[in-house]
Amino acid sequence: MTTYLDSYVCGAWHRGTGEPNSLYNATTEAVMAEVNSDGLDYGAALEYARTVGGPALRAMSFAERGEMLKRLSGAIHEHRDELLDLSIANAGTTRKDAKFDIDGGTGTLAAYAYFGKDAGARGFLADGDGVQLGRTARFWGRHVMVPLHGAAVHINAFNFPAWNMLEKAACALLAGVPVIEKPGRATALVAWRIAQIIVESGILPEGAFQFFSGRVGDLLDRMGPQDSLAFTGSAYTGLKLRSNPNLLKHSVRVNIEADSLNAAVLGPGEDEGSETRRLFLRNVVLDMQQKTGQKCTAVRRILVPEADLEDVRAELVAMLEGIKTGDPADSATTMGPLASAAQLQDVTAGIAKLAESGRIVTGSAERFLDTGYFVSPTLIETDSADAAIYHEEEVFGPVATLMPYDGTPEAAGAIVARGQGCLVSSAYSNDPAWAERVALELAPWNGRLWIGSDKMAEQSLPPGMVLPAMIHGGPGRAGGGEELGGLRGCGFYMQRCAIQGFKGTLEASFGPPREAAATR
Secondary structure: OOEEEOEEEOOEEEOOOOOOEEEEOOOOOOEEEEEOOOOOOHHHHHHHHHHHHHHHHHOOOHHHHHHHHHHHHHHHHOOHHHHHHHHHHHHOOOHHHHHHHHHHHHHHHHHHHHHHHHHOOOOOEEEEEEEEOOOOOOEEEEEEEEEOOOOEEEEOOOOOOOHHHHHHHHHHHHHOOOEEEEOOHHHHHHHHHHHHHHHHHOOOOOOOEEEOOOOOOOOHHHOOOOOEEEEEEOHHHHHHHHOOHHHHHOOOEEEEEEOOOEEEEEOOOOOOOOHHHHHHHHHHHHHHHHHHHOOOOOEEEEEEEHHHHHHHHHHHHHHHOOOOEOOOOOOOOOEOOOOOHHHHHHHHHHHHHHHOOOEEEEOOOOOOOOOOOOOOOEEEEOOOOOOHHHHOOOOOOOEEEEEEEOOOHHHHHHHHHOOOOEEEEEEEOOOHHHHHHHHHHHHHHEEEEEEEOOOOHHHOOOOOOOOOOOEEEEOHHHOOEEEEOHHHHHHHHEEEEEEEEEHHHHHHHHOOHHHHHHHO
16 A cells, blocks of 8 residues: 655644655655645644744753754654665665665754753853943943744755755754754655654654645745745755745745755875875765765766876776666665656766766766666766866766866866855865865855865765754855854854843843853
């Protein structure tokens, strides 16, 4: 019997009234579930969040909300094996990649539990130092961050059904704002099961969590000035959402994390014996293989000094041809299928388009198997970084383009800048002067920059891994948004207000906890 993904709205599970859409096993193409949320009362969901969930969360301190997230992380983790199996079937991930998603989600909840504990026993945050505003300190000013009195609507991507939903929820719930979650449709079965676990746990206050399994209808048209929208997905969809007249009318906060043409830059002078070069190769191949290249942080442009291009190409080809593509349930498989038939169509068409301005050195523009959404890891090479397509067209799969540059930070910066904004780029060098110069060239076009060298190679986490303590987002094409970064991630869901008055009162009520205690 096919599973039907109901929506959790206004404290109960509801089934949509429209024609259902099917979700498939990415390996066998068998129907796994059906989903539809048409006909539900989107306005009632918003009001329920604002009037029931919001007050309940705001009545809690940061430390109490943090403890709530800690318990929630544990409740989801108890179902880890079940969720891994669902991810393998519905999302086509290997078990290792499924862990990356599921554990990333629960790990982020746990991290925000720690941030909440550290923030203390108040429901708001002091922002920066106090400021003397008059001729004496008696007239004083302070900035504070207080929770918005609205709902946080989260439209999530298909590639990380667990992590993408839970990292957004962690920031909003810790800030004291209720969430309404909408998963990416292709892998919604994983997100829906997590939603069931959250509801069944009873850990969150009533109204703090709602879940639309399918479309969100006119929800955006009903949002108001205290609400917020966070979206992860394509730049095209992000633009469409951001342009919604109602969101513009009410100045609704919108955070976009979109696709981007991230780059990996190998510095000059890193020969075959360099650990930094080996790190570069491992990270590039990992980004192409992990989640079948369906990561917003994956490398799409590989910049190599002209003198090293031939050797690096041979090394990359050997490593990519060692990837075993097939059934992700098989422990010998190291790369599974794409998540959907639409993804397969887009990726194969994209490879063919990129190859028109270069050449395929390994891989193919054809599907890998007759059944399932499989493609090969594909490396394209171009003789020059001049062709615009490599800086405009992202193929969201196990695909990257190898391109030469002259080895200077300035040339690398100019090439990376043509992508018009990245979530993360990486640069690899043991020369501190070169690393500093390339960092300053790349930083304006990246939300995050990862510098690899021999001294950090053994202890480093790969650049494609998003960490709760560091911001995630990027300028321009990458969406212009920002998530995570510790307590910075809560800021999107809070209002910064400048409060002015008598210093004794302000410091006692709104200063940092230790100052407030001393003043009292």
